Amino acid sequence: MRRVPLVPVALVLMACIALGRPLLHRLDRGHWTHRCPEKTFITLCLTETPHPRLKSYRASAQVKAIDNQSRHGDITVYLRKDSIAETLRYGDQLLLHGYPDTLKRSIYITSDHYLILHRDSTSFRARIEKLRMRLLHRMQNGPLEQRYAGVAEAMTLGWRGDLDENLQATYRDSGLIHMLCVSGLHVGLLAMLVGWLTIWAGRERRGRIIRGSLQLISVWSFAVITGLAPSTVRAALMFSLFIVSDILARRTSKMNLLAAAAIIMLVTKPSLLFSVSWQLSFAAVAGILMAKPVILCFRSRLIQCAVVSTAATVATLPIIVSTFHRIPLYFLIANVVIVPFASLLLVLSLGYLAIPCTLFAWPLELLLRFTDTVTEWVSSLPHAAVEGVTLNPWQLVLLIIAVLLLFAGAQQTRQCKNRGTA
Numbered sequence: 333m334r335r336v337p338l339v340p341v342a343l344v345l346m347a348c349i350a351l352g353r354p355l356l357h358r359l360d361r362g363h364w365t366h367r368c369p370e371k372t373f374i375t376l377c378l379t380e381t382p383h384p385r386l387k388s389y390r391a392s393a394q395v396k397a398i399d400n401q402s403r404h405g406d407i408t409v410y411l412r413k414d415s416i417a418e419t420l421r422y423g424d425q426l427l428l429h430g431y432p433d434t435l436k437r438s439i440y441i442t443s444d445h446y447l448i449l450h451r452d453s454t455s456f457r458a459r460i461e462k463l464r465m466r467l468l469h470r471m472q473n474g475p476l477e478q479r480y481a482g483v484a485e486a487m488t489l490g491w492r493g494d495l496d497e498n499l500q501a502t503y504r505d506s507g508l509i510h511m512l513c514v515s516g517l518h519v520g521l522l523a524m525l526v527g528w529l530t531i532w533a534g535r536e537r538r539g540r541i542i543r544g545s546l547q548l549i550s551v552w553s554f555a556v557i558t559g560l561a562p563s564t565v566r567a568a569l570m571f572s573l574f575i576v577s578d579i580l581a582r583r584t585s586k587m588n589l590l591a592a593a594a595i596i597m598l599v600t601k602p603s604l605l606f607s608v609s610w611q612l613s614f615a616a617v618a619g620i621l622m623a624k625p626v627i628l629c630f631r632s633r634l635i636q637c638a639v640v641s642t643a644a645t646v647a648t649l650p651i652i653v654s655t656f657h658r659i660p661l662y663f664l665i666a667n668v669v670i671v672p673f674a675s676l677l678l679v680l681s682l683g684y685l686a687i688p689c690t691l692f693a694w695p696l697e698l699l700l701r702f703t704d705t706v707t708e709w710v711s712s713l714p715h716a717a718v719e720g721v722t723l724n725p726w727q728l729v730l731l732i733i734a735v736l737l738l739f740a741g742a743q744q745t746r747q748c749k750n751r752g753t754a
Contacts, residue, residue, distance in 0.1 A: 364395040364403040365434040373399050374428045374439065375449070376407060380559070381422050381461055384493040385410075388440075389417045396425070406603070408438040411446070422461040422559070423452025457560065464489055464559050467685060474688030480700040483512065484681040490514040490558040499704075505711035507645065507663025508670060508703075511677075514558045516613055519551055519567035521675045523575065526550045537581070544579035548572060557685075566613055569593050586621050590614065611651050619647025622739040633672070641667035647739070650732050659718045666710045670703055677703075 361367075364374070375397040382389035389411045395403050409428070411417040420426075428446045432439040452458040468491055471481055482494035492500075495512065503509045526547045533539035555561075555568040570593040577584045594614055597604050604610045620627075623643035627636050645663055653659060677699055684692040710716060723731065 362404055364398050364405040368398060368432055368434050371431050376426055378422055378424045382420050388412055410440045412442045423455060423458045424448060425450040460556055461559060470688050471685060475690050476693040476697055480697050483700055484684055486512045487678060487681045488685045490561050502707045502711040505660055505717045506666040506707040507660035508666050508707055514564045516567040516617055518678055519571050521678050522554055523547045523551055523571050525675060540579050544575045547575050590617055608655050612648050615647045615651055616644040619643040623742045626742045637671055638664060638668045641671060646735055650728060650735060653721050653723060654728055657721050659721055662710045662713055662716055666706055669706050673699060
């Protein structure tokens with residue numbers, strides 16, 4: 333039976349959304365940014381629990397009304413740190429009075445300029461968030477040093493509120509910031525770990541069903557515990573398609589599965605196409621899949637890890653440069669040294685999440701101290717990160733073409749290998 337090429341379909345869908353969104357925004361008079369007053373009353377619903385920053389709390393929200401007129405659209409809310417903002421949770425409905433920024437789609441609010449209209453405590457997401465906060469408080473009160481507890485919280489619960497600013501900077505400059513975000517790396521490591529633990533089930537149909545079922549349960553349980561964050565849901569969906577394909581013993585192209593996940597998400601929520609985290613996650617996985625022929629050319633796990641890290645970084649390079657205007661130059665060193673220990677870090681962090689005791693705290697802190705040493709050394713190297721990189725549209729197009737040609741050359745490795753075997 334001929335395979336359906338889903339990759340071109342996904343690319344066409346992305347192009348249609350990208351080209352059609354500006355027109356849709358002009359026609360969408362219900363979006364909150366359309367003729368929004370300079371100072372107005374905004375009714376909104378928090379779509380995440382506010383994260384503490386240096387001087388404020390930050391949270392994503394969904395607009396419900398502007399000056400009592402029904403509106404919709406996403407907005408980022410910044411609230412001054414006080415005792416009221418500290419109690420806000422996912423699902424809370426607020427009435428704000430302030431000056432919204434329609435370009436950045438954000439608003440800064442002080443404590444005397446908003447009211448809590450309703451607190452959600454009964455919905456499924458609200459109950460999940462309550463469980464997540466309970467687990468977070470257990471980890472915060474455990475024996476692990478606060479600096480390293482923040483890393484464990486980020487890896488297991490997706491909570492970055494307790495991460496030290498300097499620690500985040502060193503991880504960012506060393507190219508390891510992805511370790512602090514619950515993403516495809518963590519979901520993939522969890523699925524792989526469950527696969528290793530269930531190797532006793534064998535490769536027969538019954539064994540595949542047992543292994544795949546346990547992997548699906550683990551992946552989606554992890555997604556629920558982390559608060560069903562969009563990045564985690566994306567990763568869980570992608571790996572779920574991979575797992576189901578393995579259960580059914582279908583020789584489906586991994587790129588087709590990735591494209592299927594993209595199509596499902598874009599049809600469900602087209603605005604995801606313009607989410608940087610969505611772009612980065614799919615670009616990284618696509619780069620790794622396209623570089624697979626080169627990865628398989630090496631038997632050394634260390635070299636394979638280096639190629640995987642390089643492929644993911646190269647694939648996301650156009651997005652990183654155009655969005656963050658910076659490039660970490662020594663990402664390969666840190667990734668080759670630290671990523672092989674990522675699975676152990678995740679296992680210890682999950683163990684500490686379940687039982688916050690010295691049994692897990694001691695080896696976890698030891699491993700995180702080693703990670704700290706490596707990241708600080710890499711970030712202290714001369715020109716660890718090139719800042720202020722700006723490209724005009726033509727230069728960005730040329731960079732994208734260069735990346736595509738590089739991966740096309742990687743695909744030629746498979747054809748040459750097949751010819752040599754023949």
